[in-house]
Amino acid sequence: MNKLTYTMFTSFMGNTFLSIVKIVSGFLGRSISLIVDGVHTFSDQTLELVSISNIRLKKTDKFKHFLNFFLGIIILGLGLSFIHISISRGVIIPRIRLLAVSLFTIVFKYALSKYLMEKGRLYDNSILVNDAKQSNNDVISSVIVFIGLILTSLSDKFEYFKYADMVTSIIVSMFVIYTGFIIISRELTDLYGVKIENSEYIDGIRTFILSNRSVLDIKDINVNKYGPYYEIRADIVLDNNLTLKIANEIVKYLEYMIRKQYKDVIIMINIV
Secondary structure, eight states, X not given: OOHHHHHHHHHHHHHHHHHHHHHHHHHHHTOHHHHHHHHHHHHHHHHHHHHHHHHXXXXXXXXXXXXXXXXXXXXXXXXXXXXXXXXXXXXXXXXXXXXHHHHHHHHHHHHHHHHHHHHHHHTXXXXXXXXXXXXXXXXXXXXXXXXXXXXXXXXXXXXXXXXHHHHHHHHHHHHHHHHHHHHHHHHHHHHHOEEOOOHHHHHHHHHHHHTSXXXXXXXXXXXXXXXXXXXXXXXXXXXXXXXXXXXXHHHHHHHHHHXXXXXXXXXXXXXX
């Protein structure tokens, strides 16, 4: 297990623990918002599974795309279902002791988010950085739940505060729906790809290739984005006086340097 996969596995286990704590505590403490927050953490865990599969499996693996897409549909459906449940269950006041549990989950998730961001920058990995940003949404949702629990604890003094748990559960359900949408859109992008028209990005690659004196011209260059990865295809013209062995070595060198300079890149250079 390399360091990147280990970091994702650590985050996965942390999210699993946090999700169980929230859901079990929510059931025992009669808080629908804390249960939904646990589902939101589970959706973060699903994002980790998607990220790990993007690294461990080939992007052309159809089963991977189907599984991740299906997980996104489930997350989206759970978010919509909890909105319905929150409205239909009526008003139930959560137990006051849940405030301590909610505060613990905020601190734990914040530490996990910082850990992912630190490792993402250390390894210069966009997947970890994006997952860290997504984890920040879980911190925000946990803070919303915490505020909701405080308000419901004051419902004996302010009557309308008795609806706080219901309202916060609906708000957190929207976070769950958003996460499901992110997973679905990521897989669709990963499967079908998006053509990159960013001239600055393409011009940078073109300039680097032409900086090699043996490259006479670039006939064509295409860049497509599949999930977190970029696929670069370039057709180049080399000096006719070069031997086949030297020409292949130049291509391998250019591909190596581009992969080194541009992270999360799949590069294919053809001689025409």
